[in-house]
Amino acid sequence: MKSIDQYIVKLDNCLQKYCKPLYDEFLESLDDASIKSILDKWNMNDPLLFSIYRWKGGMEYDGNGNADSLSFNLSGTIPSLKYAEQVLAEGQKLMGWRATQFPLICSFSGDFVLYETDKNRSDYQCLYLVSPTMGYVDIQPKYFDSVFSMIDTIVLNFETGVFRYEDMYLEVDYDLNEINSADMNPESDYWKN
Numbered sequence: 356m357k358s359i360d361q362y363i364v365k366l367d368n369c370l371q372k373y374c375k376p377l378y379d380e381f382l383e384s385l386d387d388a389s390i391k392s393i394l395d396k397w398n399m400n401d402p403l404l405f406s407i408y409r410w411k412g413g414m415e416y417d418g419n420g421n422a423d424s425l426s427f428n429l430s431g432t433i434p435s436l437k438y439a440e441q442v443l444a445e446g447q448k449l450m451g452w453r454a455t456q457f458p459l460i461c462s463f464s465g466d467f468v469l470y471e472t473d474k475n476r477s478d479y480q481c482l483y484l485v486s487p488t489m490g491y492v493d494i495q496p497k498y499f500d501s502v503f504s505m506i507d508t509i510v511l512n513f514e515t516g517v518f519r520y521e522d523m524y525l526e527v528d529y530d531l532n533e534i535n536s537a538d539m540n541p542e543s544d545y546w547k548n
Contacts, residue, residue, distance in 0.1 A: 359402070362502070363406060365506060366510065369509065370427055372513075373519075374427055376523060377427055381414055382411065382414065384410055384411055384412055385408045385409065387409070393437075393439075396440070397457075398455075399457055399472045401470075401472040403480065404457060407433065411433065412436065413432075413433045413434045413436060413439070414432045426525045427509065427520070428505075428508075428525070429525075429527065430461075430462060430468045430486075431463065431467075431468075432460065433459065433460060434458060434463070439457065439458050442467070446458065450485060452469060453473075455472045455473035456469040456483065457472055464488075465488065466484075466485065466486040466487070466488065467485045468484055468498055469495065470482055470502065478497070480502060481497055481500060481501060482500075483497055484498040497540075497542060497544045498546075499536075500541070517532050
């Protein structure tokens with residue numbers, strides 16, 4: 356059985372090895388009470404989210420500089436829980452996010468990867484892309500089959516040189532990323548295109 360904590364260690368090792376300056380930008384981990392106080396407001400008391408925010412507190416962007424410098428995958432980075440909470444209401448009201456979707460990855464420029472938190476849904480733990488710049492607002496294609504496959508995809512892309520973090524930016528071989536992402540996420544609507 357897959358353990359999110361094992362996958363977080365895998366992601367942690369990868370980010371430390373391949374993009375240490377970015378890794379150092381993560382906020383300190385949060386305690387359970389802090390995580391619970393925010394997630395409870397949104398009825399998203401999900402164990403996977405607890406594990407992620409116990410690992411690191413996400414990232415914040417102050418509006419200065421290029422937000423792309425905070426990306427460790429094509430969609431951005433894990434936002435701070437405070438930032439995620441700020442965009443939840445707006446996303447639900449203006450962009451039609453389900454009340455059970457959490458912005459697990461963000462670009463700080465309008466793109467999000469939403470994590471499904473409802474254990475009763477068949478797509479529980481799947482990740483969906485919202486990208487106004489790419490036209491994905493009303494339609495949210497499945498982007499990653501799960502958080503596990505997302506981490507596997509990120510790690511594979513760094514280990515094979517598809518992702519390279521150079522001069523504070525993520526360099527990407529887009530063709531190979533598409534192949535790897537499709538292989539690692541066979542249920543994804545996005546990578547089938």
